[in-house]
Amino acid sequence: MRVYILGSDGQLGHELCGVLGCFAEVIRATEAGYDMTDATALRDALRSAAPDVIVNAAAYTDVDGAEREPERARKVNADAVGVLGELAVSMRCPLVHYSTDFVFDGTQSRPYTEDDTPNPLSVYGRTKLEGERALLDRGAPALILRTAWVYGTRARSFVSSVLRLAREREELRIVQDQIGNPTFCRDLAEATGLVLYEARHHPHEALAPLAGLYHVAGGGSCSRYELACAAVALDPDKRSHKVQRIVPIPTSAYPLPATRPATAALDCSKAHRVLGIRLPPWRESLARALAG
Numbered sequence: 001m002r003v004y005i006l007g008s009d010g011q012l013g014h015e016l017c018g019v020l021g022c023f024a025e026v027i028r029a030t031e032a033g034y035d036m037t038d039a040t041a042l043r044d045a046l047r048s049a050a051p052d053v054i055v056n057a058a059a060y061t062d063v064d065g066a067e068r069e070p071e072r073a074r075k076v077n078a079d080a081v082g083v084l085g086e087l088a089v090s091m092r093c094p095l096v097h098y099s100t101d102f103v104f105d106g107t108q109s110r111p112y113t114e115d116d117t118p119n120p121l122s123v124y125g126r127t128k129l130e131g132e133r134a135l136l137d138r139g140a141p142a143l144i145l146r147t148a149w150v151y152g153t154r155a156r157s158f159v160s161s162v163l164r165l166a167r168e169r170e171e172l173r174i175v176q177d178q179i180g181n182p183t184f185c186r187d188l189a190e191a192t193g194l195v196l197y198e199a200r201h202h203p204h205e206a207l208a209p210l211a212g213l214y215h216v217a218g219g220g221s222c223s224r225y226e227l228a229c230a231a232v233a234l235d236p237d238k239r240s241h242k243v244q245r246i247v248p249i250p251t252s253a254y255p256l257p258a259t260r261p262a263t264a265a266l267d268c269s270k271a272h273r274v275l276g277i278r279l280p281p282w283r284e285s286l287a288r289a290l291a292g
């Protein structure tokens with residue numbers, strides 16, 4: 001099976017290359033060095049690679065940056081995804097694409113299912129939702145995996161930033177009124193790998209009937225404050241910490257350009273029921289991630 005990965009230098013893309021490389025021939029878009037917003041280059045690259053599956057881990061993920069450059073975010077998160085959808089249809093090539101909990105407004109008291117109505121609060125959330133719709137409207141054979149609070153230890157993430165600040169400061173002030181599902185990027189890559197491994201002999205026949213939206217995120221939810229406390233407590237390199245106190249603060253005390261959903265936990269039961277994938281509880285994954 002030949003798998004074409006976009007965004008292979010990102011947090012998730014890097015892990016996907018390792019996991020999928022165990023059973024598939026992996027082609028990295030980054031090696032061709034084109035910008036995926038160049039539709040001609042994207043079409044040429046995919047047609048000449050002729051993969052069995054496309055995995056799109058590329059995105060404009062700078063949530064606050066997207067407020068400053070909405071057109072750039074739209075080109076990557078929506079327009080280019082539409083081109084991928086068109087190619088997935090014309091090449092009969094299944095696509096795995098990732099979306100976000102930021103498509104929701106976070107005002108619901110129970111975890112969001114795939115049937116709940118999105119209402120993004122930010123440019124990032126709106127453009128990611130447009131990307132989802134570009135695939136659904138084209139009837140692309142696409143599995144759209146909505147995930148949340150993705151972290152790793154290799155690149156910049158909420159968890160790596162907390163640990164860096166724990167080494168630099170005595171006090172950390174962390175938002176306590178945003179709730180979500182911390183997701184270790186390796187867990188998400190492994191879950192994707194499981195789905196593709198099962199489909200490896202007949203990818204289109206196996207995956208096209210599964211096309212649609214799925215919530216796939218770390219098990220259980222917590223606040224940013226709880227995640228920060230857990231990261232500091234579980235860090236094996238605690239001796240280098242300067243931090244003495246972690247203070248919970250409201251979102252209003254830490255204003256940012258983009259509005260985040262307050263309580264956007266995802267109900268991931270459909271992915272378990274239909275795809276047979278379920279990510280481990282977030283605290284277990286965090287301990288594994290920090291252990292290296």
Ligand SMILES: NC(=O)c1ccc[n+]([C@@H]2O[C@H](COP(=O)([O-])OP(=O)(O)OC[C@H]3O[C@@H](n4cnc5c(N)ncnc54)[C@H](OP(=O)(O)O)[C@@H]3O)[C@@H](O)[C@H]2O)c1
Binds near residue numbers: 006007009099149
């Ligand atoms: N991070 C999160 O907390 C989070 C939460 C929910 C959902 N997600 C979704 O999960 C997926 C993976 O996220 P991630 O955290 O792994 O993202 P990431 O680390 O920011 O990686 C994104 C990758 O996309 C590439 N990219 C961006 N614009 C591109 C372009 N025009 N052409 C080619 N490549 C381009 C980036 O390359 P450069 O670095 O060279 O620009 C980068 O390698 C995304 O769909 C994201 O929306 C992420």
